[in-house]
Amino acid sequence: MKAALRMLWISLKVRIRLTSVGSWLLIALVAIMGPAISFGLGRMVSMASMVPEDLLPFLTGFLNVVLFMQISTCFSSAFNHLYLSRDLPLLLVSPSRPRSVILAKMLEVAGSGVVTYLAAGVPMLVALGKAWYAPAWYYILAALAGLPFAMLPAVLAVLATLAVCRMLPAYRTKEITAALGTLVGGLTYFFLRFAGSTRMWGQARDPAAVSLLFGKLGPSWSPSTLMARAVVEGLYERWLPLLASGVLLAGAALSVFSLVAARTEKAYLSGWAAFREGRRGRKAYAEFGYPAPEAAPEHTGDPAPAYARPVGGTAVPAVATEQPARRSPLSIELKALSVESKLLLRDLQSQSQIVYFVIMIVAWNLFPRGNSEPSESGLFALTPFFLLALSGLNSWSLKNMSQTVRILRQFPCDPARVMRGKAFFYGIIQTACVALLVGVLKALGRFSPRGLPVLFVLWTGLSFATAATAVAAAAYKPDLTTATGIPRLDLGAGVAAFVINFLLCFVSFFLYVGATTLSSPAAVWILTGTALAVNTVAFIIASNKAGRMARGASQAESPGTGGVK
Amino acid sequence: MPPTHDDCLLIAQSLYKEYDRHPVVMDLSLAIRPGEVYGLLGPNGSGKSTTIRMLTGILDPTAGSVYVCGHDMKRDPEKAKASLGYVPDEPVLYEKLTALEFLDFVGELYSLPKATRHERMRETLRLLDLEDRAGDRIESYSRGMKQKVAISAALLHNPRVLIMDEPITGLDPITVRVFKGMLRKMARSGAAILLSTHILEVAERLCDRIGIIVSGVLVAEGTMPELSDKAPDMSVGGTTLEDIFVGLAAGEEHRDIIASLETEEKGTTGQAGNGGLKPTGQERNVGT
Numbered sequence: 001m002k003a004a005l006r007m008l009w010i011s012l013k014v015r016i017r018l019t020s021v022g023s024w025l026l027i028a029l030v031a032i033m034g035p036a037i038s039f040g041l042g043r044m045v046s047m048a049s050m051v052p053e054d055l056l057p058f059l060t061g062f063l064n065v066v067l068f069m070q071i072s073t074c075f076s077s078a079f080n081h082l083y084l085s086r087d088l089p090l091l092l093v094s095p096s097r098p099r100s101v102i103l104a105k106m107l108e109v110a111g112s113g114v115v116t117y118l119a120a121g122v123p124m125l126v127a128l129g130k131a132w133y134a135p136a137w138y139y140i141l142a143a144l145a146g147l148p149f150a151m152l153p154a155v156l157a158v159l160a161t162l163a164v165c166r167m168l169p170a171y172r173t174k175e176i177t178a179a180l181g182t183l184v185g186g187l188t189y190f191f192l193r194f195a196g197s198t199r200m201w202g203q204a205r206d207p208a209a210v211s212l213l214f215g216k217l218g219p220s221w222s223p224s225t226l227m228a229r230a231v232v233e234g235l236y237e238r239w240l241p242l243l244a245s246g247v248l249l250a251g252a253a254l255s256v257f258s259l260v261a262a263r264t265e266k267a268y269l270s271g272w273a274a275f276r277e278g279r280r281g282r283k284a285y286a287e288f289g290y291p292a293p294e295a296a297p298e299h300t301g302d303p304a305p306a307y308a309r310p311v312g313g314t315a316v317p318a319v320a321t322e323q324p325a326r327r328s329p330l331s332i333e334l335k336a337l338s339v340e341s342k343l344l345l346r347d348l349q350s351q352s353q354i355v356y357f358v359i360m361i362v363a364w365n366l367f368p369r370g371n372s373e374p375s376e377s378g379l380f381a382l383t384p385f386f387l388l389a390l391s392g393l394n395s396w397s398l399k400n401m402s403q404t405v406r407i408l409r410q411f412p413c414d415p416a417r418v419m420r421g422k423a424f425f426y427g428i429i430q431t432a433c434v435a436l437l438v439g440v441l442k443a444l445g446r447f448s449p450r451g452l453p454v455l456f457v458l459w460t461g462l463s464f465a466t467a468a469t470a471v472a473a474a475a476y477k478p479d480l481t482t483a484t485g486i487p488r489l490d491l492g493a494g495v496a497a498f499v500i501n502f503l504l505c506f507v508s509f510f511l512y513v514g515a516t517t518l519s520s521p522a523a524v525w526i527l528t529g530t531a532l533a534v535n536t537v538a539f540i541i542a543s544n545k546a547g548r549m550a551r552g553a554s555q556a557e558s559p560g561t562g563g564v565k
Numbered sequence: 566m567p568p569t570h571d572d573c574l575l576i577a578q579s580l581y582k583e584y585d586r587h588p589v590v591m592d593l594s595l596a597i598r599p600g601e602v603y604g605l606l607g608p609n610g611s612g613k614s615t616t617i618r619m620l621t622g623i624l625d626p627t628a629g630s631v632y633v634c635g636h637d638m639k640r641d642p643e644k645a646k647a648s649l650g651y652v653p654d655e656p657v658l659y660e661k662l663t664a665l666e667f668l669d670f671v672g673e674l675y676s677l678p679k680a681t682r683h684e685r686m687r688e689t690l691r692l693l694d695l696e697d698r699a700g701d702r703i704e705s706y707s708r709g710m711k712q713k714v715a716i717s718a719a720l721l722h723n724p725r726v727l728i729m730d731e732p733i734t735g736l737d738p739i740t741v742r743v744f745k746g747m748l749r750k751m752a753r754s755g756a757a758i759l760l761s762t763h764i765l766e767v768a769e770r771l772c773d774r775i776g777i778i779v780s781g782v783l784v785a786e787g788t789m790p791e792l793s794d795k796a797p798d799m800s801v802g803g804t805t806l807e808d809i810f811v812g813l814a815a816g817e818e819h820r821d822i823i824a825s826l827e828t829e830e831k832g833t834t835g836q837a838g839n840g841g842l843k844p845t846g847q848e849r850n851v852g853t
Contacts, residue, residue: 331673332673332674335670335673339659339662339666339670342661342662342666343659343661343662346661346702347661400659403657403658403659403660406623406653406657407657407658407659407671407674409622409623410621410623410646410651410653410657411646411671411674411675412642412643412644412645412646412647412649412674412675412676413643413674414643551642
């Protein structure tokens with residue numbers, strides 16, 4: 001255990017040294033926002049509750065959400081910690097037992113879950129304690145009792161990663177476990193949410209969203225129910241249940257944790273070996289069924305194009321340089337679009353981004369309609385705009401940007417055209433997601449705004465504009481120091497794109513409101529046309545800018561591997 | 566006589582590059598004629614990769630210019646790059662695509678007609694023995710196979726100028742042999758080739774002219790006999806490229822270390838009397 005803790009400390013130091021200033025700022029932002037939101041929610045719920053018992057269903061549901069977040073985080077980070085840590089080759093050849101290494105890595109995985117608990121769970125418990133004037137020991141016990149929560153998701157994540165790494169090609173493990181994390185987390189949430197049947201929060205009291213989402217108490221054996229009960233007891237200044245629940249959860253978690261660490265040594269090492277040798281399935285060339293080459297066009301006249309000949313040269317012997325084909329106006333854009341679609345379809349991690357839209361659709365439908373809420377609520381019309389503003393900053397555009405920039409600078413083509421192809425592709429996906437969202441809402445009778453065609457035209461324009469802005473943000477200072485590149489969004493570019501997207505949304509929504517309140521059809525289409533034009537111009541400017549940045553990125557390139565510093 | 570666009574396909578004029586006000590390449594000029602294979606050698610950190618990146622237009626020089634087939638890389642990058650093939654030191658590929666899909670994309674960037682593109686893809690993949698894995702995703706490839714894809718991408722459009730940074734890293738001996746044959750064939754047909762390598766044997770056998778770069782300065786350039794004449798009088802004498810390279814590129818301190826180690830080795834060899842440092846079969850068996 002001592003060796004494992006020492007390794008954990010080394011890993012932590014390495015990680016801290018490798019974190020950039022931008023990442024620290026982002027961490028600081030999340031560290032402030034997360035607890036603030038959680039604390040605020042806690043205060044709101046406390047005010048709406050007469051006695052601590054009223055909190056029980058809400059608290060159970062909230063802890064389920066924390067559990068979901070922990071599972072999702074642990075699953076997506078487990079592969080990184082277990083197999084991609086930069087200190088791993090060093091640790092594995094050091095004179096310590098592999099069991100210590102896996103224990104250290106499991107603690108790292110659990111650490112990511114602990115951070116989630118500290119950011120989201122603890123502020124809520126503090127808020128509740130403040131509301132009911134809990135004694136000092138409540139805060140300490142409540143905070144400690146929730147720590148084992150992080151260990152169970154870590155164990156699940158480690159087991160899943162080891163299993164996936166053994167069964168499937170190693171290079172796919174990361175994306176599969178990340179997708180699996182969302183799935184397992186979601187299933188756990190819904191299972192714990194619906195397994196219980198006692199409706200504690202009476203409909204008569206408040207038929208609000210909180211009631212519907214958190215209105216049920218989970219099964220009594222669920223860790224979240226156990227913990228929620230203990231916290232409520234703690235609010236009544238009864239410390240024993242809180243202590244007992246903490247000890248029980250910690251005991252269960254530690255037992256499973258130690259068992260897994262002891263039993264998975266072999267699986268871990270064989271997974272490591274499989275990962276290093278890059279085991280994969282074979283696919284024959286013939287199976288691929290690549291189309292047979294068409295008959296080559298006849299070459300007439302000069303075999304080499306003018307630009308391929310030396311200036312004024314006659315001494316250079318002719319080399320069979322190919323005659324460039326006459327390109328169709330959008331050939332590069334379409335090829336880039338096709339490449340992007342393949343890259344997305346083969347990357348489960350990127351695809352999981354689309355899940356957020358689906359989650360939004362589900363959450364929106366679960367949101368109960370108040371008595372006074374009209375189905376044509378401006379909120380409903382406005383929300384997709386903001387969704388687009390946020391989703392424009394998706395990681396799809398970031399994912400392959402460093403490779404794209406390097407490839408583009410190597411080959412003879414206008415980078416803006418490839419960037420436009422990328423933006424087209426993401427724009428299409430975002431439009432499809434919004435169409436799905438609106439379609440579902442409309443089918444359920446939840447949404448019938450005025451001027452839906454107008455609204456949809458605006459959403460489409462906005463989808464393409466925000467996608468292009470995201471591409472431009474990703475093309476700003478891409479990481480070119482390694483061949484694979486690390487998907488990373490420059491903080492300044494991210495903030496700029498975020499502001500631009502919100503401005504575009506604001507303009508579009510403002511023009512929509514204007515268009516739908518005017519009675520003249522001409523005025524409606526003039527305003528819609530204006531909004532569309534604004535978004536089209538934004539699309540063109542952003543994609544051209546992305547191209548210019550891709551070309552200009554050479555200035556940011558580092559020296560060669562052995563470069564003089 | 567200064568090189569002209571009439572007789573040289575690749576010309577670099579007074580290239581200068583600095584990072585954070587620290588010069589890494591200084592006043593480097595070179596010219597490569599059609600049919601010529603030029604080797605760029607230098608110790609680690611001497612500025613080889615930076616020079617190559619400037620020659621290929623990936624990196625803008627702080628000063629100086631590059632011409633490919635008479636086209637200025639800065640003013641007319643698309644035309645200059647259309648005649649250029651480049652194999653980077655680290656292959657940059659879309660890992661989620663298959664080799665065929667990646668090469669198809671590259672062919673589109675070079676404006677190759679579809680039929681020609683497919684034909685060239687098959688040809689290069691066959692030569693580099695990648696045909697039966699061409700339908701697999703690049704992420705499943707070994708380092709050497711990725712290098713083969715990068716080489717295929719560089720050769721796809723039959724370039725007039727080929728620039729390669731450590732091209733044979735990770736390749737198996739058979740592929741290296743094929744690759745060398747391909748380069749010679751390209752040179753015979755009039756292409757200009759520049760390659761950087763640390764494997765001096767390859768440079769010695771393949772290159773018509775060799776340039777040695779040390780701390781960002783091209784300290785010597787020429788054919789093997791020309792370089793041999795330029796090499797300073799040194800303690801590690803010899804006539805191989807390795808000797809010449811050490812003579813030109815190694816500092817006095819390193820030359821002394823090499824000389825003392827080799828003297829020591831000769832002394833040990835004399836004592837052992839077995840013609841080398843390797844143990845004899847009998848010695849090897851002792852203690853086993």
